[in-house]
Amino acid sequence: MVGLGVVNLVTAHWLARAGFEVSAVDAGPDPRLGESWKRYGCSRGGANARMFTLTEADDYHDRTLGRPPVHAQFRRPVSLRGWQLCAPGAAEEEWIGDFERVPAWLARAYNADTLALNRASGALWDTWIQADPHLFADVELTRDIVRIYSDAGQFAESLRRQDSVGATKQVYTPAQLRAAQPALADAPAEAIAGCIVVEGFTLCVHDLMAALLDDLEAAGADLRFETRVSELLRDGEGRVMGALTGDHVVRSDHFVLSLGAEFSSLSPPPALRNRVHGVLGCWATVPNIEPRLTASVKLARRGHNAEDANVTVARDPLGDPILVFGSGYGYVGSRGKIDESELEALYRALVDTVRVYFPRALDAAGKDRVRESFRHCVRPWTASNLGVFETEPTPRGLAVWTGGHNTGGFAQAPVIAEAVHTALSGGRHAMHVAYSPRRWAAGAT
Ligand SMILES: Cc1cc2nc3c(=O)[nH]c(=O)nc-3n(C[C@H](O)[C@H](O)[C@H](O)COP(=O)(O)OP(=O)(O)OC[C@H]3O[C@@H](n4cnc5c(N)ncnc54)[C@H](O)[C@@H]3O)c2cc1C
Numbered sequence: 012m013v014g015l016g017v018v019n020l021v022t023a024h025w026l027a028r029a030g031f032e033v034s035a036v037d038a039g040p041d042p043r044l045g046e047s048w049k050r051y052g053c054s055r056g057g058a059n060a061r062m063f064t065l066t067e068a069d070d071y072h073d074r075t076l077g078r079p080p081v082h083a084q085f086r087r088p089v090s091l092r093g094w095q096l097c098a099p100g101a102a103e104e105e106w107i108g109d110f111e112r113v114p115a116w117l118a119r120a121y122n123a124d125t126l127a128l129n130r131a132s133g134a135l136w137d138t139w140i141q142a143d144p145h146l147f148a149d150v151e152l153t154r155d156i157v158r159i160y161s162d163a164g165q166f167a168e169s170l171r172r173q174d175s176v177g178a179t180k181q182v183y184t185p186a187q188l189r190a191a192q193p194a195l196a197d198a199p200a201e202a203i204a205g206c207i208v209v210e211g212f213t214l215c216v217h218d219l220m221a222a223l224l225d226d227l228e229a230a231g232a233d234l235r236f237e238t239r240v241s242e243l244l245r246d247g248e249g250r251v252m253g254a255l256t257g258d259h260v261v262r263s264d265h266f267v268l269s270l271g272a273e274f275s276s277l278s279p280p281p282a283l284r285n286r287v288h289g290v291l292g293c294w295a296t297v298p299n300i301e302p303r304l305t306a307s308v309k310l311a312r313r314g315h316n317a318e319d320a321n322v323t324v325a326r327d328p329l330g331d332p333i334l335v336f337g338s339g340y341g342y343v344g345s346r347g348k349i350d351e352s353e354l355e356a357l358y359r360a361l362v363d364t365v366r367v368y369f370p371r372a373l374d375a376a377g378k379d380r381v382r383e384s385f386r387h388c389v390r391p392w393t394a395s396n397l398g399v400f401e402t403e404p405t406p407r408g409l410a411v412w413t414g415g416h417n418t419g420g421f422a423q424a425p426v427i428a429e430a431v432h433t434a435l436s437g438g439r440h441a442m443h444v445a446y447s448p449r450r451w452a453a454g455a456t
Pocket residue numbers: 013014015016017018019036037038039051052053054055057060061062063067238239240241269270271272273276277290291292293294321337338339388389390391414415416417418419420421422423
């Protein structure tokens with residue numbers, strides 16, 4: 012396994028359980044050591060919270076039929092309500108062009124496949140949580156998600172969508188929401204147009220990662236951190252023979268590569284060239300003061316820079332209840348170079364969301380503590396908005412590349428693990444077709 016973010020870590024667990032002998036390397040420190048967040052990839056570098064919903068790994072193309080799609084977000088800086096957080100070079104221009112070329116009908120087809128995989132992943136999460144309760148005992152697993160909309164039109168559209176994927180559990184009027192969740196009592200009337208309670212869950216992903224690492228080690232897996240693969244060694248036929256770390260060559264029958272936003276750094280096969288770029292998101296934490304929020308929330312503020320914010324009920328390392336806010340989209344392209352003043356605009360938008368919906372929690376934390384809680388991490392993102400799944404032969408097995416799951420790498424981790432296991436076992440899985448890079452290159456459905 013090369014890379015041990017949440018995607019490959021769940022896959023490593025799956026493969027070890029299936030009887031594979033697992034060894035893994037990651038360029039970052041051991042997630043259990045709690046080093047500076049800046050030294051980790053997306054999963055451990057972001058805050059300790061992630062969400063599963065049936066629409067988590069959603070598509071971000073304009074999917075309105077009957078008019079040319081409006082795809083402006085990658086051309087406008089964050090401060091002008093766009094997503095741009097870097098100066099685009101040639102690789103970025105090509106990638107943005109690829110994003111903009113996706114017509115509405117094709118984006119709909121892609122989205123349907125992604126959501127089908129999301130649903131399959133949800134079923135795998137449920138089975139896994141029941142089968143391995145020790146892994147989920149200390150991760151603050153919280154069921155059901157409260158979706159809140161500031162815009163009545165978006166609420167109506169979203170209700171139709173949540174109904175169509177079978178996610179809706181309950182619909183609240185603003186008054187019913189305030190009665191069910193008094194923590195939101197201070198939010199102004201214009202901030203809550205409607206509310207849907209949907210299927211889903213949140214958990215503290217760093218704690219799950221720690222439990223998985225302990226479990227893998229107990230099962231005999233060889234895990235090495237601070238160990239970067241600098242090059243894949245290929246034979247005369249181009250097959251992956253080994254992975255170079257320092258002056259050591261790691262050999263294996265199979266290689267499973269999931270490198271997050273650094274996807275292109277290891278010369279992937281040609282079909283995957285320039286496929287995965289980075290889209291940054293921000294995090295902030297405040298105390299969950301009385302009356303406490305008891306369910307995790309998704310806030311939709313149409314037209315705002317923190318347009319979609321997840322609010323996760325969690326605990327800090329001392330066990331105190333906190334609310335973790337995660338939000339914002341900042342395109343950093345292939346090199347991850349960030350315009351700091353534009354990043355500040357994303358943080359400002361996130362704090363504005365905390366202020367509008369939880370003003371007392373913001374006051375209780377104080378500005379300095381909220382600023383200290385800031386962190387950001389970079390999601391691996393594709394122009395097609397489809398994830399990536401590709402295999403290449405090795406002399407005695409396969410090299411499997413996975414990644415680019417946009418906003419849903421955590422949500423989809425079990426179904427990705429299943430697809431990798433199926434490939435290594437010689438079988439076929441829906442993801443092998445849905446996330447094949449050849450599908451996108453052909454512009455086919
Ligand atoms: C604000 C925000 C909120 C989010 N919320 C959610 C959510 O609620 N639900 C959800 O499903 N998703 C969410 N996501 C997305 C999710 O966090 C990511 O999809 C996921 O963490 C990506 O995991 P990964 O394993 O692909 O990548 P990473 O976690 O980045 O892991 C990749 C690993 O590969 C290692 N690596 C890279 N190159 C090499 C190399 N050459 N040699 C060795 N190691 C290497 C890195 O060190 C890293 O540890 C959110 C993202 C953000 C930014």
